[in-house]
Amino acid sequence: MGEISRRRADWSNLRVFFAVAETGGINAAARALQINPSTVTRAIEELERQLxxxxxxxxPRGATLTEAGEAAFQRVRTMERMAEALELEVGDSETLAEGRVRLAAPDGVAGYFISPHQTEFLRAHPGIDLSIDCGLWPDRPLDGEADLTLTFSEPTQPDAVAQPIAYVHYALFASREYVSLYGAPKTIEDMLHHPYIHHSAQTHQKELWGERVQAWQTLTHKRIETNSSSVCVQAVLNGVGIGAMPTAIASVEPDLVMLDVLTVGPAKLWLVHHRDAVRPARVRLVKDWLKAIFDPKTRPWYRSEFVHPDDFAAEADKADGASKGVRKAG
Known part of the structure; x- marks a missing residue:
């Protein structure tokens, strides 16, 4: 193995050899490569020694190929063409908005807050495909490591780039039909008389929900207990009971009514990726798209301060007016 390594031609010397053969002289090759002529001479002498x-x-008229040089030139030219093809192929994957982007996100975030915006994005970028892993089948994950991850857990990996992309406030919701039939509870104690749709994550987020809410959740009648956000939303929509959800749900499900009994949060939603993951253009585009989806300027329910669903439209209009004013001034 050591003998093979010793006799293998240096890539940089082959590059110099190719330049001399193409330009027909030491000085011309030096100018093309922007190096010193003596460096070119040494590289050729070293390559000749190795071969x-x-x-x-x-x-006096320059350098012409010998028979051995012509044979070497044909091989090196093939290598040069392969290198050019590799640059084009890999370069395209970095600069063209084409290929698959893998996103990991909680099922509720993906299903209710990302999915409604997919059509517009994918129509604008027909070369991009998405894989969205919601972690519901741990034994059957989607192929490949996620390029981008949305998570409510603050990352601790030293090589991770993380930023809070949104602040998520929680409140109690019921369907309009449920409120019409059974009335709306006025206090958290009143909630003990209503069936509750419980998401298991609320049990583990003690720092978010607090001891008082934890105690209430222990006493309340959990009509349905699940680890699926979709099950919670659909159960509440269909009048099974009352459930705690992000206030943002009111922006996509107008049949849900926020009950002015309890507000919790905010919880930070983090956008996380490896430092090199966003080099390809397709990943950068998806990252920018996610940031636009959760932009608190245009979607006030993602602000750090609490905004009541009754004020969503007014706050969004206010932000839109301010944006138009800035554009007009510019």
Whole structure:
């Protein structure tokens, strides 16, 4: 193995050899490569020593290939073409908005807050495909490591780039039909008389929900307990009971009514990726798209301060007016 390594031609020397053969002279190759002519000479001499062959006839009119040099040139030209093809192929994957982007996100976030915006994005970028892993089948994950991850857990990996992309406030919701039939509870104690749709994540987020709410959740009648946000939303929509959800749900499900009994949060939603993950253009585009989806300027329910669903439209209009004013001033 050591003998093979010793005799293998250096790539940089082959590059210099190719330049001399293409330009026909030491000085011309030096100018093309922007290096010193003596460096070119040393590279050719080293390559000839490694190959144990004379590659050029040197004369007053420049350097011409010997028979061995011509054979070497044909091989190196093939290598050069392969290198160019590789650059184009890999370069395209970095600069063109094409290929698959893998996103990991909680099922509720993906299903209710990302999915409604997919059509517009994918129509604008027909070369991009999405894989969205919601973690519901741990034994059957989607292929490949996620390029981008949305999570409510603050990342601790040293090589991770993380930023809070949204603040999520929680409140109690019921369907309009449920409120019409059974009335709306006025206090958290009143909630004990209503069936509750419980998401198991609320049990583990003690720092978010607090001891008082935890105690209430222990006493309340959990009509349905699940680890699926979709099950919670659909159960509440269909009048099974009352459930705690992000206030943002009111922006996509107008049949849900926020009950002015309890507000919790905010919880930070983090956008996380490896430092090199966003080099391809397709990943950068998806990252920018996600940031636009959760932009608190245009969607006030993602602000750090609490905004009541009754004020969503007014706050969004206010932000839109301010944006138009800035554009007009500019």
């Amino acid at each position: 144990n062959a004379t590659l050029f006839h040197r004369g």
